[in-house]
Amino acid sequence: MAQAIAFYTLAALILGFAIMVVTTRNTVHSVLFLVMNFLFVAALYVLLGAQFLAVIQILVYAGGIVVLYLFVVMLVNLKRPPEAHQDPHRMTRLGFGMAAAVLLELVVIAAYGATAPSARPPVAVTAAIPVSGNTEQVGWLLYTNYLIPFEIASMLLLVAMIGAIVLAKREL
């Protein structure tokens, strides 16, 4: 019961902040709402039992990526709302259209799943992991079954780092 209340409160807050992110005129406020959004998503992760991922979310997303966004916003120094009045309605209709398309797709999938013959009971894909504790489980999986994606992800981050430095340098 308490979990349901917590979930719905968090969900309402997350969605509320997300709507504020995409609708505020002021860019800095938008970034701040994004931070609040991420913090509440991290709280949701804790509710779902993924504590390691919650802390990683705060550390990487809220503490790293959004700081980067804030830097760029401040360096670009947007004081006035940059939404010029060049037929804003066309884009808005298209935006609603796409969102509605996604919603329709999801409804179709849900309906199909409900009317299809009873599916197999969900079964855990991964074999039993010999360690307990959330962080240990994630670490175990990362280092045994998914070692190669792990290494590739680290190479991706290295390439991205070098790319970002090269792109943002003033002279080469």
Added chain:
Amino acid sequence: MIDTVIIPLIKILIVLNATLVAVTYMVLLERKVIAWAQSRLGPMRVGPYGVLQPIADAIKLMIKEDITPVRADKWVFTAAPIIAMVPALIVYAVIPFGPTVNIFGHPVPLYIADINVGLLYIVSVASVGVYGIILAGWSSNSKYPLLASLRASAQLISYEVAVTLTLVSVILMAGTLSMVGIVNAQYNQHVWYAFAQPVAFVIVLVGGLAETNRAPFDLPEAEQELTGGFHTEYSGMRFALFFLAEYANMIVVSSVVTTLFFGGWLPPFPNAAWARFLYFVPSWIWFFLKSFVFLYIFIWIRATLPRYRYDQLMRLGWKVLIPLAIANLVVTGIVKVLML
């Protein structure tokens, strides 16, 4: 009911109040210690030996006029000091002051919460603390604070990388992320991690100095360089919040260093049979003693060393500390694998 709600509430109240009082008296302590280092006496007029000085400071700051710059972003301007202060306070939720003791026959753990990702929680909260500085500089809507805040936050996030890498090697040795687990591991392995990982200890100490904008890395708030840094436009209670947030951060870093490297609440020589008499001193007193030693070291360093220039600071963080941290991690990993 009592265990899950009332006792943690009482603990939170005690910890918060103790922290705020400790922070205000840190100001006095720092002024006194720096004064003694410079062969003078420091605040002596208010109260006996200047003991009531923080109260006078607090009253002065509270009755000052609260100025908000005209074209500043009101919400962000007000929120920035709060965002700077809150992370410094909520870290106390995971710092263990002692093991589970019996108070009136009821077992009470001397920490507010023992989450199994405790150390990572501390690091992530520290990374959120950067926001207070950035937002303060931005919302002041004037050149000096903006530049100073950008420099300060760049300094903070650079040293955050080095400290996080170093903490990973501590985690490797302890085998767990929870703070209580790390102290217990130091007990089980018969060694305080400061002696097992001296390089890590030095890196965390230097990184901690840089993270809290303390000398010799206090360029962001140096009056002579940037006309007051990122809190130029703040006055009265908001400035007080920034000031207190910095000292609170300092206490947090000392507590974390104590827990990770110096055995938290354990007395010296925790396993030696001949040192059993040291256990008579309550565990949390050991914790405070050790934290206090580190606080004193911080103030001592401020009184002694000159200030780093900004490019020297960044060079130190990126070119010296990060390779050192990575090398430390590699060596720790190799040693751990070879010994097991």
Added chain:
Amino acid sequence: MLLSAALFMIGVFGVMVRRNIIIIFMSIELILNAVNINLIAFSAQLQDAIGQVFAIFVIAVAAAEAAVGLGIILAFYRNKETVNIDEMNLMRW
């Protein structure tokens, strides 16, 4: 799951409607977060840690993409002094 779908829709809406390219990037982050929530919800329901591993990878990829994307924005801003996506038409004929 509904929450994740709703968040995803808000993100898509943001990407299509707003003209400031930084806000477009942030909406992309919202979309990625929605996906993460979905992954973790399923991981919690099926008691399988694989969802969390995937979510970590998603966060890593999002970090890489944000870094490079912001680098591109900065380089573009230095050349054209605008962040309005309608004016970023260097590749148009």
